[in-house]
Amino acid sequence: MASLKTHRIRTISEYHRLRDLPTPEHPLISIIDLADTKRPPELGQVNWVFDIMKFH
Structure with a gap:
């Protein structure tokens, strides 16, 4: 299985x-x-890394 691209x-x-x-x-x-x-x-399937705080 190919690894997903990481988007920071x-x-x-x-x-x-x-x-x-x-x-x-x-x-x-x-x-x-x-x-x-x-x-x-165009992003497709990616992993996300956040250098900011995010609340839901």
Whole structure:
């Protein structure tokens, strides 16, 4: 079985760009509705590594 590519998210701004969200108003804090996020189809199956804290 082939291993999945790992995609690392280093900043909140990077996450916003990747998920087609507006630019965050603050560089350290962002509150989003996950229903508003989009997943680019070109990513395919990937593992995610976050250098930011994420709460659901």
